[in-house]
Amino acid sequence: MSSRWIAIGALWGALAVVFGAFGAHGIEQRVTPADLRTWETGVLYHALTAPALVLYGLFLERARVRPWPAWCLMLGSLVFSCTLYAIVLGGPRWLGAITPFGGTALIVGWLGFALQAWRSRP
DSSP states (O other): OHHHHHHHHHHHHHHHHHHIIEEEIISTSSSSSHHHHHHHHHHHEEEHHHHHHHHHEEEEHTTOOOHHHHHHHHHHHHHHHHHHHHHHTTTOOGGGGTTTHHHHHHHHHHHHHHHHHHOOOO
């Protein structure tokens, strides 16, 4: 299971680069500066989650814990970033009401990771 989270984190990182490049070269001239900042925020949180998932996979190699923090990180990143991407690409603005749920899941994932790491023994 740990190697899967490492692979998922690496793929999530690659996808963040794709979305970052798309924001810089594909939509930059087609959206407002405010929308571009929204896109960049989505990419930032997307990209920050990728190494967290890789690190969590490495952590799982030495700790006997359930991977719920990784699921929270992945789901949170997916909801947070993808709702921002969708809004910028013309999706309904009400998706912005869902974005905080993704942020909350990210926070829970990070705190869960911290708690498991604190309690684990080498």
